[in-house]
Amino acid sequence: MSEEQCRNLGEAVPGCCNGAEYNSRERQPHPKCLEGTRVDLLSYIYEVLDDLEKNRLIWLHGTAGIGKSAVAFTIAERMKGLKVTEETHVEMRLAGTFFFSHKHTKRCTAGYFFATLAYQLANNFPSIRQDVNRAIRNNPVLLDPGVPLCDQMEALFLQPLRNLQPRLRGCQPLTFVVDALDECTSEPELTDLILSLAQALRDPDLPVTHILLTSRPESRICKAFQDKEVRLLLCEIPVKTSGEGVATIISVDGADVDKDIYIFLQHSFAKLTSRHTDFPQSSMDDLAKLASRAGRHFIVASTMMKFIVDNKDDDPRDRLQLMLKLTSELLPGTEVYKLYDCILSTCADPKRAYMHLSIVAALICPTPKPGSAWGFRPGFALTVMHT
Structure with a gap:
């Protein structure tokens, strides 16, 4: 895939939703944590995102209007400014973002999720552009939002990440940021997406990858996160962290x-x-x-x-x-x-x-x-x- 083709992929391909990116014009004005706010919460999340030992699903949840999207934007912006290695000038730790919204047709469904992440991956990592292009050329139906998520995930998400593992071994972890899961309007799709992401992170051939998810604590979402395979990867916020025998609560809606x-x-x-x-x-x-x-x-x-x-x-x-x-x-x-x-x-x-x-x-x-x-x-x- 040429650079021009990759640049145009998001505009030309119906399976991609540029408006779901964290800094898209469609989302302006962008909510962001002011300097000096959410200090403990952000520090804790950054620490988890720097973990080189295992892939993690990080679930930040809380009631409406408490600033979850501002936290998600702030995390994404920080990761966008961090390189995976000191030598690179292009490849950043922010591998992809998807901000759901029930007000927008393409952002209230999971059907455009993996194509949108594939576009961002190809932009951030030039070495896999050919892989993404080949997968689409060999099976254009993958870009249909009605295709099973497992098929899209394998070709557009897992395979490109597997191809990155050899050169990212020992590098800083990759980060994906997914905001407002609760605004995905289909409960079966939402459950399928959460289980699919957990399945992806269990793949041993991926570079170290963390996925930050935000949502309201709805029953349908809580139920999906109760799956035993999901919980093995889960870092839940609000969460108790131990330090010198004293439990500390890090909460998005505390005092x-x-x-x-x-x-x-x-x-x-x-x-x-x-x-x-x-x-x-x-x-x-x-x-x-x-x-x-x-x-x-x-x-x-x-x-x-x-x-x-x-x-x-x-x-x-x-x-x-x-x-x-x-x-x-x-x-x-x-x-x-x-x-x-x-x-x-x-x-x-x-x-x-x-x-x-x-x-x-x-x-x-x-x-x-x-x-x-x-x-x-x-x-x-x-x-x-x-x-």
């Missing part, structure tokens, strides 16, 4: 998140001050109050900022005072939905606002599946309304 949200708000208000020079410096007390009322959900803190900043008709200073008044009246544990109720009540026509909100909520998930948690995402509809 340390309040500090991270405080940093996010501090950064956001600094940007606001740079645009509005007459905007007063927010006090530490105000920031702490807003952070505590975000309910450990980054998407709630983001909605607060949109409420303060994005209304062109109102002074952001007035919106800040209104937000502080609203949050001061809420009791801990009641923050998220009552906060949104308060925000909606400030609209000029609250009844019309609620009508629009109900329409948006219905469009997000018109027929929620029993046991599924991916219907209404806290803050999403209000984010739409305030932008």
Whole structure:
């Protein structure tokens, strides 16, 4: 495969979904962990990704809006900047990414998963471009999203990785990042994908490879991860790690998140001050109050900022005072939905606002599946309304 062919593969081949890549334009603006946030969590994941001993499935899970996608993007960006060897100028440790989304036809199914990873592998490792090209030329049906995942995985994922093993022996591990598994809308496909990835990592002829997966802790996903063959490879986060006999919990939604949200708000208000020079410096007390009322959900803190900043008709200073008044009246544990109720009540026509909100909520998930948690995402509809 020529370099030009490889560059065009993602655009020309229907089996590939460029929009699923972590830094695709389709996903802008890209969520990312601010410097100084998620420090313990990121350090722990980086340590696992540096493990040279065995292949690992790393499962990061938590409720909606706590920043899992931001963690996934941050991990992918870091791995994209690390070389597999000191000698190479092209080959990076980030071997491929796929960010699922139930809002996009090609990103809500596993049918495009392995073709998309194959495209990225071929771009990152020029030595296997011919292998990928040969597999597609010999069996073009592999690019059909309806082909069994096992067939796609063998030809487009496992075989190229096996061909990389001789030259990557002793090198730093490869990393794949897969975000929002729960937004794959087919339960059989999702289960099949998790089991297939575990099967792939058990292949003894692969270079050391780690796969980071993020999702909400839905029952269908938890059930797939309970498979005994999967658990042998699994590193689950939140997870207990032992050190000097003391158990430490590393969690994506623990008390340390309040500090991270405080940093996010501090950064956001600094940007606001740079645009509005007459905007007063927010006090530490105000920031702490807003952070505590975000309910450990980054998407709630983001909605607060949109409420303060994005209304062109109102002074952001007035919106800040209104937000502080609203949050001061809420009791801990009641923050998220009552906060949104308060925000909606400030609209000029609250009844019309609620009508629009109900329409948006219905469009997000018109027929929620029993046991599924991916219907209404806290803050999403209000984010739409305030932008």
